[in-house]
Amino acid sequence: MAASILQRGLCPLQTFTKCVDYRSIARRCLLSSAYTDPAVWEQRPRDAQDLGQLASLMDRTYARKFPVSSLVIARFVDNLSSKEEVDQAQYYLFKFRHSPNCWYLRDWTIHSWIRHCLKYGARDKALYTLKNKVQFGMFPDDFTFNLLIDSFIKDKDFRGACSVVEEVMLQESFERISTQIMSLYALSKYLATKPELSWQEERNVGASLMLAGLKQENSVGFSARLLGLAFIGKVELSRGIHAVFHEMPLIWTSGYLGRALAVMDAVCDFRDVKLSEEVLDHVEKILQDLSVNADGQNVTDTPLEEEDELETQKLPEYINRFKELKERLVSQDRIDSRSLESLVSALTQQMLAACENADIAEYQQTVSVWEAELQQLIQRERETKEKNQKSI
Template structure:
């Protein structure tokens, strides 16, 4: 069945890449990507900016926090500067808090792409993997969306540490974006999910602390009830379904035996049996030898055997699949080659041909971000100066009005008195009902004689 595969890193290699006119000599253990892919020198060059060198992190955090409390928003460029300036571990919680507050403010639409890179690289350098994955998975509250390069960077770091569960989680993030256009990222995602199936780990987020259920019913008042809805994409939570959909959509982009194999395995894990049948029919129709790996067929068969026996259509479905799989084997479309070796060779081939181009492109992007950041800072400074000038002009206008009132008081005394009279508030008299006629006094009136009554 599934063979236990020992991951042996390749010998120490020397990789040379030119990045922005500078050469990187990396002597390190390497599985796929070299140290040059990290573009560390190009990334560290941002710290030479005077805007970052003059930042005092404590003062800046207090100012940003005060803006969120008093005004309810802060500039996205200021959050970006803070994220790029932090280096110490003590600011991790502060950065996470500012990201959350920015996400809740209207300025979240102005968040820069460099902010996501800064956050990901900061937590990755501190090896705070749980905190980083928590932020990446909670896109609604933090708004950090890794691009193709960051996904590749994260998967490579996790693969080198044999943390295949974390690498598979990153590949799932790329699946949710429905974008497999970047060759290095897509192939690293394939290897990450491949190794996760070999070495599955706990998928639970250790930072999601749930209170123990004490059995008491808790009632929550809501304005209205939503109809239950499941989008079969962002609402997926089961790791088997997530990894299955990742492999299925990823395998569809590889027109080779590895792609067909993991497309079949993915549809089985995702429990989309109609698409699995369609995939088998396409393989039989093409009859390209070899078509699928036997190890993948065995993984699919194991998934098929997990179908509940209580379902009436389970036996019929299994029979149909077994018939198609036997037909595959009889036509010689199933190969006994090593699936792991095929995946590794496939990833190595793509990395060796695309890595240098990806490094040069990312270094160019970092330069463009620095230019963009300087422009945005200058625009923000110009706007601040303009607001200060407008405020100064307004104060001078108010002072001139007061001085004019003082100098021409007696000339305008009659006008002031009329203004004061006009400003008086006249209240209507209260109505107490119709007045009664006063009683008429009778001078000849004689009161009656009052006699004591006898009991």
């Protein structure tokens, strides 16, 4: 899937390069209060339950080695009212995930869990269960991802926001334009702090930039792809292709630096597309660092495989090709003096508000669908109880 997306990403399309009033960006660069307002969610008919009784029911059920229903765990999460109860819910989410009914954790339960974590100051719990999604079954939808990313951004915790974006990348959930913009916003803000990245972080940030950038056919998208591919290429040349695609939604074929240069080449042939000068400088530094570090040789104790050795030998060619392409970009006026952070802020100002309206409308419909499914489960539970009573 990632391979086909990557190929499509190099196709020409129109792009965003319009000038923006940067004074207005400071006023509107995050999700609006209408988007994050929990009213639609909290105004649902509430099935009030006693958490103590629900916990006791689940404990007895597990003790008898019977499965707990998705309706019971949903009720437990929906009735949380404090941070302490959020901590307790984390335990039961773990227990449910390791039960025979593990595949039936409902989407609305995941959404409810994230909302309660944000409401009661337990965002760390939300992130922990998200990072350990296999153990907790946390696979949120894009709207829920947006709420969590926005929460970190508003607190200027850009590293935390990027941790959520990495999960969006791993789950390949960049379908909503709003999620793409929020993710690129978080990534660009984090990189603007000039963090010292480990090679794993370079790979994860690179993959996030690339996959989110592939969805944006504009200067932001192409700049993000270029930087993302350069980060991944750096990991490939220093640690081998297996370090790149291990547990990642990336293609297994070597040559990520070559793909980065292909982005530059494509921009040379497109109208109304420019690359960030800051990004080009960053890519140039990556190539220089690889050249200085023993010509890009492996930094691990494990010998490089033949395909990795062949890729390493291409480094001088990549460096020369980069210089040629940069000169072409300069001659064609295809370099934007703005940083990636500025480009993303401008795109956010231009597009996010319109994306929000569509997201909110879809969310309201989704909540209605969830409520209908919940009522069906309640009715099924009622019929099962009546049937059991008759059989006694």
